[in-house]
Amino acid sequence: MSTPLAFMDEAQARDEICRVGRSLFERGYVHATAGNISVRLADGYLITPTDACLGALQPERLARLDADGQQLSGDRGSKTIVLHRRIYAASEATAAPARCVIHTHSTHLVACSLAAASSAGGQWTEGADLLPPITPYFVMKVGHVPHIAYHRPGAPEAAEAVARAIARHAAAGHPIRAVMLARLGPNVWHETPASAMATLEELEETARLWQLSGPGITPLNATQLAELRATFGAAW
Numbered sequence: 001m002s003t004p005l006a007f008m009d010e011a012q013a014r015d016e017i018c019r020v021g022r023s024l025f026e027r028g029y030v031h032a033t034a035g036n037i038s039v040r041l042a043d044g045y046l047i048t049p050t051d052a053c054l055g056a057l058q059p060e061r062l063a064r065l066d067a068d069g070q071q072l073s074g075d076r077g078s079k080t081i082v083l084h085r086r087i088y089a090a091s092e093a094t095a096a097p098a099r100c101v102i103h104t105h106s107t108h109l110v111a112c113s114l115a116a117a118s119s120a121g122g123q124w125t126e127g128a129d130l131l132p133p134i135t136p137y138f139v140m141k142v143g144h145v146p147h148i149a150y151h152r153p154g155a156p157e158a159a160e161a162v163a164r165a166i167a168r169h170a171a172a173g174h175p176i177r178a179v180m181l182a183r184l185g186p187n188v189w190h191e192t193p194a195s196a197m198a199t200l201e202e203l204e205e206t207a208r209l210w211q212l213s214g215p216g217i218t219p220l221n222a223t224q225l226a227e228l229r230a231t232f233g234a235a236w
Contacts, residue, residue, distance in 0.1 A: 005097050005191060007042040013193075014059035017046060020193040024104065025055030029204065035104040035185070036078040037193060040088050043067055047084065049075035079154045086159040087189055090166040095235070096175040098189035100196040105185040108207035113182050116147060124149045127165045130180040131210055132219035133236060138206040139225065140234045142188075142199055143176055144169055150182040162187070174235040178203055 008016070017037050024030050035054050038047035045065040048057060052075070063077030069085055071077055084101045091098045112130055127146040133139045146165040151158040162179050169176045177199050178188040186203060190196040210217070220228075228234040 013039040016193040018057040021054035021057045038084045047077045083159045090163040094170040094175040100193045101189045102196045106204040141202045143235045145178045
């Protein structure tokens with residue numbers, strides 16, 4: 001039986017959210033007041049405030065919520081806590097449980113989403129992969145990224161679709177660490193803000209390579225994927 005994943009200390013989590021937010025903003029992964037970061041604590045959650053710039057977060061102003069998602073202190077929390085809480089709950093029993101969730105509007109990922117939505121011609125396949133397995137590090141560090149059909153920001157239908165994708169992939173033996181909300185941006189999760197940020201970086205870089213290379217690029221084949229699973233435990 002695996003050891004339960006530990007929760008971060010609240011003071012450390014506050015500092016890490018601000019550090020990661022500033023890093024993402026300064027490197028162009030988020031802009032203006034787009035994006036949000038949350039951390040699950042032993043007795044609740046921290047999340048960035050609504051309409052906050054991730055490049056100018058202050059630890060004491062982060063929204064502190066109880067275990068039921070009700071705000072206790074700080075500035076008013078982002079409405080995306082509904083989706084984040086659904087990710088925390090749905091991923092808990094998988095091999096990729098979340099302790100931090102990051103949402104951005106990263107440019108190349110949104111561009112891939114727009115292109116995929118256009119090519120689909122309105123015939124949406126729920127949970128189809130946004131990107132093929134084109135590099136070994138995308139396979140090893142990110143894995144499958146289901147493309148979730150468009151819903152307005154904050155819509156409960158999006159949260160339910162994400163939960164279904166998490167359950168479906170876990171049942172198939174390849175738990176996920178990211179989903180792509182059509183026309184909006186990715187949600188990625190991991191054990192800490194730093195590891196969630198690294199997952200996001202690998203995902204956005206893969207989207208950039210896909211955009212630069214065009215749809216004619218050849219993905220890794222079944223033998224190559226099997227080798228990554230056998231050698232590195234890749235969840236693909």
